[in-house]
Amino acid sequence: MDLSVISPTLLVASLMVASTPLLLAALGELVVEKAGVLNLGVEGMMIVGAIGGFAIAVETGSPVAGFVAAAVAGAALASVFGVLTQFLLANQVATGLATTLFGLGISSLMGQSYSGIRPPATPRLDLGPLGDLPFVGRVVFGHDWVVYFSLLLTFAVWWFLNRSRAGLTLRAVGENHAAAHALGIKVVAIRMAAIAFGGACAGLGGAYLSLVRVPQWTEGMTSGAGWIALAIVVFASWRAGRVLLGAYLFGGVTVLQLNLQAAGVALPVEYLSMSPYLITIAVLVLMSARRRGAAAAPASLGQSFHASQ
Amino acid sequence: MIRRTFLGTTLLGAAALAFMQPAFAQDDKVKVGFVYVGPIGDGGYTYEHDQARLKVEEHFGDKVETVYQESVPEGADAERVMTQMALSGADLIFATSFGFMDPTINTAKKFPDVKFEHATGYKRADNVGTYSARFYEGRAVLGHIAGKMTETNKIGYIASYPIPEVIRGINASYIAAKKANPDVEFNIVWAFTWFDPAKEADAAKALIEQGADVILQHTDSTAPHAAAAEAGNVIAFGQASDMAEYKPSPRVSSIIDNWAPYYIDRVQAVMDGTWESDDTWDGIGPGMVEIGEITAVPDDVKAEALEIRDRIAAGEYHPFTGPLNRQDGSEWLKEGETADDATLLGMDFYVEGLTGDIPN
Numbered sequence: 001m002d003l004s005v006i007s008p009t010l011l012v013a014s015l016m017v018a019s020t021p022l023l024l025a026a027l028g029e030l031v032v033e034k035a036g037v038l039n040l041g042v043e044g045m046m047i048v049g050a051i052g053g054f055a056i057a058v059e060t061g062s063p064v065a066g067f068v069a070a071a072v073a074g075a076a077l078a079s080v081f082g083v084l085t086q087f088l089l090a091n092q093v094a095t096g097l098a099t100t101l102f103g104l105g106i107s108s109l110m111g112q113s114y115s116g117i118r119p120p121a122t123p124r125l126d127l128g129p130l131g132d133l134p135f136v137g138r139v140v141f142g143h144d145w146v147v148y149f150s151l152l153l154t155f156a157v158w159w160f161l162n163r164s165r166a167g168l169t170l171r172a173v174g175e176n177h178a179a180a181h182a183l184g185i186k187v188v189a190i191r192m193a194a195i196a197f198g199g200a201c202a203g204l205g206g207a208y209l210s211l212v213r214v215p216q217w218t219e220g221m222t223s224g225a226g227w228i229a230l231a232i233v234v235f236a237s238w239r240a241g242r243v244l245l246g247a248y249l250f251g252g253v254t255v256l257q258l259n260l261q262a263a264g265v266a267l268p269v270e271y272l273s274m275s276p277y278l279i280t281i282a283v284l285v286l287m288s289a290r291r292r293g294a295a296a297a298p299a300s301l302g303q304s305f306h307a308s309q
Numbered sequence: 310m311i312r313r314t315f316l317g318t319t320l321l322g323a324a325a326l327a328f329m330q331p332a333f334a335q336d337d338k339v340k341v342g343f344v345y346v347g348p349i350g351d352g353g354y355t356y357e358h359d360q361a362r363l364k365v366e367e368h369f370g371d372k373v374e375t376v377y378q379e380s381v382p383e384g385a386d387a388e389r390v391m392t393q394m395a396l397s398g399a400d401l402i403f404a405t406s407f408g409f410m411d412p413t414i415n416t417a418k419k420f421p422d423v424k425f426e427h428a429t430g431y432k433r434a435d436n437v438g439t440y441s442a443r444f445y446e447g448r449a450v451l452g453h454i455a456g457k458m459t460e461t462n463k464i465g466y467i468a469s470y471p472i473p474e475v476i477r478g479i480n481a482s483y484i485a486a487k488k489a490n491p492d493v494e495f496n497i498v499w500a501f502t503w504f505d506p507a508k509e510a511d512a513a514k515a516l517i518e519q520g521a522d523v524i525l526q527h528t529d530s531t532a533p534h535a536a537a538a539e540a541g542n543v544i545a546f547g548q549a550s551d552m553a554e555y556k557p558s559p560r561v562s563s564i565i566d567n568w569a570p571y572y573i574d575r576v577q578a579v580m581d582g583t584w585e586s587d588d589t590w591d592g593i594g595p596g597m598v599e600i601g602e603i604t605a606v607p608d609d610v611k612a613e614a615l616e617i618r619d620r621i622a623a624g625e626y627h628p629f630t631g632p633l634n635r636q637d638g639s640e641w642l643k644e645g646e647t648a649d650d651a652t653l654l655g656m657d658f659y660v661e662g663l664t665g666d667i668p669n
Binding site (some may be wrong): 005006007010011014018021108116117118152213214215216218219220221222223225254255258259261262264266268272 | 329348465475496498499501502504505506508509510511512514516519521522530531532535538554612664665668669
């Protein structure tokens with residue numbers, strides 16, 4: 001066992017890369033749930049974003065175009081979910097699960113001709129001398145633009161939900177849609193917008209997997225990341241700052257356990273592999289044990305709304 | 310009402326599909342069925358089985374007809390698929406995954422005149438044979454290249470599950486790498502998955518960051534190759550399939566499953582009426598395991614690797630030849646002694662020199 005082979009700089013840097021897809025998808029779902037909608041289709045929207053972004057990036061040679069396309073693809077699939085649940089009042093849980101299954105299926109259909117292709121590279125930003133600073137240079141200034149975008153988005157979501165009038169309206173819809181409706185707020189329109197935003201974020205997260213983190217397209221490549229993003233939202237008790245913490249904790253434990261294994265630490269591998277999931281369960285239990293935690297969920301979460309009610 | 314019409318149409322469509330499949334069975338042709346566990350486009354395991362099916366068609370032309378079913382779950386569904394194949398006139402059915410073992414045996418009991426071939430299993434009957442490949446022979450060749458090519462003397466190994474097949478691979482590569490370079494060290498990461506590109510990429514990155522400049526993998530995606538390409542100065546090897554898209558570097562060689570010669574041989578046996586249930590475990594010699602083109606390594610390393618491959622093929626060299634000790638230092642094989650198949654099939658220990666424990 002030799003822990004000195006693990007470089008803290010590289011560990012933190014790769015932790016951030018591993019966490020970014022989770023962070024993006026979880027931020028989107030946070031806004032959706034704050035609007036009172038439970039969309040279990042995150043996994044499906046992520047993988048549709050992964051193939052959509054990959055295909056467009058390969059065809060155009062531009063990773064940025066790929067990320068834009070991924071956001072559009074994710075939002076498009078989310079809109080299908082939105083129409084079914086907001087206009088046709090379908091059950092949100094069942095529709096969300098169907099969205100995931102549909103997304104997995106259509107992505108493997110779309111991806112038939114894209115396996116084994118290398119995408120155009122998304123380079124790390126070159127910040128000149130800043131990038132050469134010890135530790136800070138690699139950890140703070142040595143990433144691609146999507147990592148910075150995801151951090152900026154965390155702040156933007158926090159500001160929107162807690163400091164803006166529009167955010168207050170969105171939260172009102174999520175807490176009590178009947179009262180919001182009585183105030184003249186367009187509940188369905190706001191929820192549709194939130195759902196589309198959530199889909200776009202999930203799509204970006206998926207594209208980050210296929211364009212940066214792996215980077216290649218393979219069927220089923222999200223392998224559960226969408227479900228973890230859903231868990232992170234609950235873990236974070238619906239707060240943007242804690243979503244960041246949750247995503248980095250989860251991504252961090254995964255990367256750390258692989259690093260510890262590679263360094264030959266004599267910890268049983270099964271426990272290391274289990275640890276992120278155990279931590280999530282532990283936090284969920286702790287949260288529900290405290291009354292304040294349970295009350296953090298938007299009161300109208302998962303309920304269908306119709307103006308005639 | 311609309312719903313009933315819809316249901317009716319769907320049922321009719323399903324029935325029509327079901328009847329279309331067996332409609333063209335003819336008695337003078339040998340009909341061969343293939344049951345796959347994954348999609349034929351997985352680029353790895355199932356892809357190679359399907360390539361072999363196409364070679365069977367090419368080889369026999371009009372004399373053979375093949376049918377296949379992809380993404381068949383391991384369980385009761387497999388029995389249904391095989392039953393349908395048998396009912397539609399299949400003479401020989403290849404069940405290509407370990408998890409099809411009991412369904413194969415059950416179906417075989419119902420159709421004593423149909424021959425079954427089950428991959429990587431151990432249950433046989435009068436009309437059920439088994440077959441598998443000695444991938445460890447290929448790993449010995451890759452291990453040699455790995456040992457010669459590493460400059461940091463650290464080789465990263467991404468393992469899937471702690472089963473004998475994977476442990477055999479680790480041991481075979483280590484023995485060969487150690488012979489090529491006595492200072493070599495293996496860092497083994499258990500991913501506990503056959504296929505999870507993100508996790509495989511993270512594992513490869515962790516190994517590379519800790520100084521490994523050669524990555525061996527027993528997982529199925531090309532994600533570790535992408536990580537190696539990004540890091541630069543790191544080489545990797547194709548698994549199950551050639552993974553040629555990462556040629557000439559970082560992918561410098563590969564182990565390829567080539568089932569075609571075996572499938573052609575068995576179909577021929579059915580045609581001739583000489584088919585018998587047996588247990589086949591073939592390696593490089595009969596061509597079931599192939600070494601992909603060796604690229605981007607010095608000529609002498611390539612020549613040595615090819616020599617090892619040829620000596621294994623000719624039966625002159627066994628990758629597990631003594632003197633070899635187990636990890637705890639106890640003697641396993643004496644000078645010149647080679648491992649027997651029973652020990653290899655049940656291998657649950659590391660050889661001396663490997664560090665870490667095998668997870669249970």
